[in-house]
Amino acid sequence: MVILRDNDEKGMTYAHEARGFLLPLGAKVRILLLPGLPPKGDIVEWLEAHDSAEPDALRAQIIALAGRIEPEKLLTQIEPAHAVKGFNLTDVGNGERFAARHGDKVRYCWTWGKWYYFDGTAWNGVVGEAQASTLAVETVRAIAQEAEDADKELRKALLQWSCSSESCTRIRNMLALARDKSPVAAYADDFDTKGFLFNVLNLTIRFGDSPDDCPTP
Numbered sequence: 001m002v003i004l005r006d007n008d009e010k011g012m013t014y015a016h017e018a019r020g021f022l023l024p025l026g027a028k029v030r031i032l033l034l035p036g037l038p039p040k041g042d043i044v045e046w047l048e049a050h051d052s053a054e055p056d057a058l059r060a061q062i063i064a065l066a067g068r069i070e071p072e073k074l075l076t077q078i079e080p081a082h083a084v085k086g087f088n089l090t091d092v093g094n095g096e097r098f099a100a101r102h103g104d105k106v107r108y109c110w111t112w113g114k115w116y117y118f119d120g121t122a123w124n125g126v127v128g129e130a131q132a133s134t135l136a137v138e139t140v141r142a143i144a145q146e147a148e149d150a151d152k153e154l155r156k157a158l159l160q161w162s163c164s165s166e167s168c169t170r171i172r173n174m175l176a177l178a179r180d181k182s183p184v185a186a187y188a189d190d191f192d193t194k195g196f197l198f199n200v201l202n203l204t205i206r207f208g209d210s211p212d213d214c215p216t217p
Helices: 009-025 043-049 055-067 091-102 128-147 152-164 168-178
Strands: 002-004 030-032 106-109 114-118 197-199 204-206
Touching: 002 055, 009 168, 030 055, 091 128, 091 168, 106 128, 114 128, 128 152, 128 168
Parallel strands: 002 030
Antiparallel strands: 106 114, 197 204
C-alpha cells in the first residue's frame, strides 16, 4: 500500500498516523512524497502539473517511484537494553517509557533548556537533542515488546499504539513530557558536582583523595 503524502508537516503526520493503523492489519506500507511538489502541495497539484501526460503513464511513474522505497512492516522483534512494561497508551505513558528506558543515557537541563547525552566521557550537549530523538523512536518501536504476554485485545492495542506513536506529533509530545521525569530532569547544579574529577577521552583523572569515579549528575 502506498500513501501519497502532502508536502507539509501535517501531511507527514497524517501519513505516519495512517501507517500506524495499517501496519497492525498486516499491510506493507510505503510513504511517498511526490517529486516537485510545492510547499503544502498534494496529489491534486502534482496531477495538474502533469495534465499533458496519459493517466497510465502517471500511474506507472507513481508505481516506479514507490518501488524504490522499502515497504515497512510491523516490527515485533526488537533488541532493547531492557524491557519496559505497564505504562498507559498515552503521550504521558510514552514519556514515562522514555525516562524508564533511557534515563541512564540522557538528561534535559531545565537551566539551559537543552538535551544532554552521556557519550561515555561527558554529558554532551552538542548531540543531545539528536540522540534524544533517536532514542524516542527506539522507545515507541519497543512498545511492541509489551504485547508479548498480553491477551489478544491488549496485544492489538499495543501494536497499534506502537505504530501510531511514530508520528512527529507523538515523538515531540513524548520528549516534552519526559523532560520532567526522573532521572531525565536535571539542573545546572546537577552537572560536574565533583570538581576534583576531570574527564579526558580515555580515562577520568582524579585530583585529591575521593573514592568517587563517575561524574554522573
